[in-house]
Amino acid sequence: MPKLKELKVSILQSKYTGTEPKWDDFNADKRNGAVLNAFSWYNYHFDYKLAAELVSDYLLQNDRLDEHKVWKKVPLRSVQNGIGWYSRMVLMGYPATEAELAKIDNAIAHAITLIPAKSPVVSNTEDNAKKKANIQEVMRDKANLLGGDLEFLLDQFIDSGAKARHTLSPISAMKIANILPQHVPDLIEHWTTVKAEFTQSYAGVQKDLNEGYNYLNKIQQRNLIKFAELVIADLNSYVTFKKASKAKPKRRIKTPSQQVQKLKYMREFKELNLKSVKSEKIIGAKEMFVYSTRKRKLHHYIADESAGNALMVKNNTIVGFDPTKSSMKTIRTPKKQIGEIMRASRPGTRKLFKGIKTVEARISGRFADDLVILKVF
Secondary structure, X not given: OOOOOOOOOOHHHHHHHOOOOOOOOOOHHHHHHHHHHHHHHHHHHOOHHHHHHHHHHHHHHOOOHHXXXXXXXXXXXXXXXXXXXXXXXXXXXXXXXXXXXXXXXHHHHHHHHOOOOOOOOOOOOHHHHHOOOOHHHHHHHHHHHHHHHHHHHHHHHHHOOOOOOOOOOHHHHHHHHOOOHHHHHHHHHHHHHHHHHHHHHHHOOOHHHHHHOOOOOHHHHHHHHHHHHHHHHHHHHHHHHHHHHOOOOOOOOXXXXXXXXXXXXXXXXXXXXXXXXXXXXXXXXXXXXXXEOOOOEEEEEEEOHHHOOOOEEEOOEEEOEOOOOOEEEEOOOHHHHHHHHHHOOHHHHHHHXXXXXXXXXXXXXXXXXXXXXXXXX
């Protein structure tokens, strides 16, 4: 009899997930929880490829040589992960029930029937490397495997007595499977059909269904309906979870220098001995005074409190200002008035602008190369 191979995981991984489950201190009263924890461990570390290998080991260790011989011809993705994990658990000493052993046997028999009769077979050995499935096929296969795992949970639920209170978690299986949200509707449609069947059985309206579920009492049949509802609810929750956890592309934040790169303005106006404030200071400012040397107009920008209370620059335009409070006025004596404004404090500058006795006009925010940035607060 070949020695049972050891399943190894890295020291770092085992630090957080532990080593392969052992069954020396098995408590039959906590069977469901122990099985779920074991499944979680195997699903976390391994995939369908190893699951198929573990079934092969199970057949070999149990001297089922005829089945073992043909097992390598079974299409790799037709094997449910759970059957592989159960097979391994039994070999590791898990005291499986007769129903669980029957499930393994039935799944093995079903997988063997899927071997093509005449056409060349892609085996579940190294030959599979020759034919690689594309990503769409891989994700569809993962969805199909999840469908099998959910059916497996249903079997566990029924085997444990179909009680209202249980520890089975369909959404945990979904997160481990990590399928695409677009494959969820097919699963929901299937489980909606399953729920309808359970509902009809509970109502006793079909003879065939009555006979099929007569081993369950009415309370258990009602709990089957609730379990189907749980699976459907978890499938919907899984879609929400995937959308929420989807990584959003990081938006590159531009520096103030980058934001004002396209802003046109006059760096220096020698006639009045004026030099512009650095344009970078506009970003985030609450107030600004700008002088048009060509039109002799003084612009007063005030940030809009309802839109972040900060002036910003977009290409060659000032944005974020309050159009009802911001305005411009014509300067009649530029040398005198601009000189007073440059010497004044912030409140004094506002007072001087308010005292200019010319018609007040709206400003567009558009900049030009005749504008000198006088003050930014």
